Amino acid sequence: MAAPGAAGGPAADAALWAEVRALLPGCEEGLTLALSGEVEDCVLPLLRRARGLLYSAGRPRGEAAEALRRLGDVLRDYSWEKLNAGPWREVSKAWRQVYAYGCLFGALAEVAAGRPLPRAVRLCDLGLLMGAAVLDNALARLVRVLQPHLPRAERREAAAGSAEKPVVLEGIIDHWPCMKKWSVDYFCQVAGCRTVPVELGARYTDEEWSQKLMTVGDFIDRYIVNKNSLGYLAQHQLFDQIPELKEDIGIPDYCCLGEGEEDDITINAWFGPEGTISPLHQDPQQNFLAQVFGRKYIRLYSPQDSENLYPHESQILHNTSQVDVEDPDLDKFPNFRKAAFQSCILMPGQVLFIPVKYWHYVRSLDISFSVSFWWS
Ligand SMILES: O=C(O)CCC(=O)C(=O)O
Incomplete structure (x- = not known):
């Protein structure tokens, strides 16, 4: 059966996964999960478990993809609380990175499972808007790879979905001279x-x-x-x-x-x-x-x-x-x-x-x- 995520059947689906996989470090240790500050102790094991799922099977499918998706949800939900606990400027970069990892693992789970791509694109956008860059801006690189694979109508839908709401961003120009x-x-x-x-x-x-x-x-x-x-x-x-x-x-x-x-x-x-x-x-x-x-x-x-x-x-x-x-x-x-x-x-x-x-x-x-x- 053709995978629904990538129009064009199993070969295109496998090619898309290979392209996506190439965005990540080649081995598990390469994906360092480095955070810029402290977060609660329970978070690192969740991040490591998600990383393990990503690397153990070559391509997480079935239950492994589902587990990765759920870990992405948990990481996002948990960090979301921290992102919204006080004024934005006081939110630590480390929690925004955890949020970005939650979006990244969630999006990768969608692609690995061969699901329709708009949800993965939306997760990338949420991570880009609310998270802080991780893994050499992996979310921006991922969305670039996914976008051309969206059927035209969905490309417009994804664009509307990600672009319809105004938002105030902080901390992105502080370093400008x-x-x-x-x-x-x-x-x-x-x-x-x-x-x-x-x-x-x-x-x-x-x-x-x-x-x-x-x-x-x-x-x-x-x-x-x-x-x-x-x-x-x-x-x-x-x-x-x-x-x-x-x-x-x-x-x-x-x-x-x-x-x-x-x-x-x-x-x-x-x-x-x-x-x-x-x-x-x-x-x-x-x-x-x-x-x-x-x-x-x-x-x-x-x-x-x-x-x-x-x-x-x-x-x-x-x-x-x-x-x-x-x-x-x-x-x-x-x-x-x-x-x-x-x-x-x-x-x-x-x-x-x-x-x-x-x-x-x-x-x-x-x-x-x-x-x-x-x-x-
Ligand atoms: O700052 C302003 O007065 C107008 C800005 C504006 O309209 C724009 O950037 O398109």
Whole structure:
């Protein structure tokens, strides 16, 4: 009987397992199960048992695959409690690694048993989102191998399943030099004399909104220091134009979940005073919005609520809502009250994942610098 996991019968199934198996160290001792800190004593035996199942039979099937799947569940459930016991920034990396191992063993059990692949892909995504990298980022490497084996419809389903929810990620940009280096003074030093386009006006939907070229130094003087009116340095090319700044940032590892090359990722800079507003809009790509300094208030609405958000009718603004989110005219836009939203205050060091087409509204609460990564 053809294995259901890999379209193409037993030969394709065996080839897929060989490809997956090649991602892991050749011998059991090679899979070190190293954790970056202490966890409770009962965890290591569970990890070792899962590793043993993986290596003892060449390919765990039947009861062995089932036992591996259950161990994955136990490891995930146990570490999940720890991941949710307090603020995210206090969760130890070791527990996130245990969670990643739980996802990895679970996903491997699915593939070994020849089950349909979307569940394995979902487990990889959960581990990538909530876990910490293990075994040279085995989950990212595994999902790369699995994805081409999904039938087309399931590929879309898996994509929707893994990409439909916004999430705030912590601890993934702490090591970027910008987190220590960047400040208003630093921009004056590095880029004060450089000419950049600046958006003038409260929001780009206003009639009086315009764009103007000026030096970064003038922008800082007028709109950050003297605050005469609102100006926003919102730029797609800043990092190409001033490569010194690009050296201070990285590309979030999670962008590798996409199918595009690194060069296809668009990196945007958003630098402005307190009170800049990006009106409610949606974009055609996935987005990681990384907050370097200052805070931002953000509201998110699902694409399923699009018709309650009254997109502009003109072609140029069809991705932008007509509603002033924080002061809606409910006589004019009565269905807006039906739209459910999520909100957060994005803090320095946090990264918000905004799924493709998710509506987002952003207001800065301080002088703020964010970098966003659009990827597919
Ligand atoms: O930070 C902002 O003001 C807007 C960010 C945004 O819309 C984006 O990254 O797509």
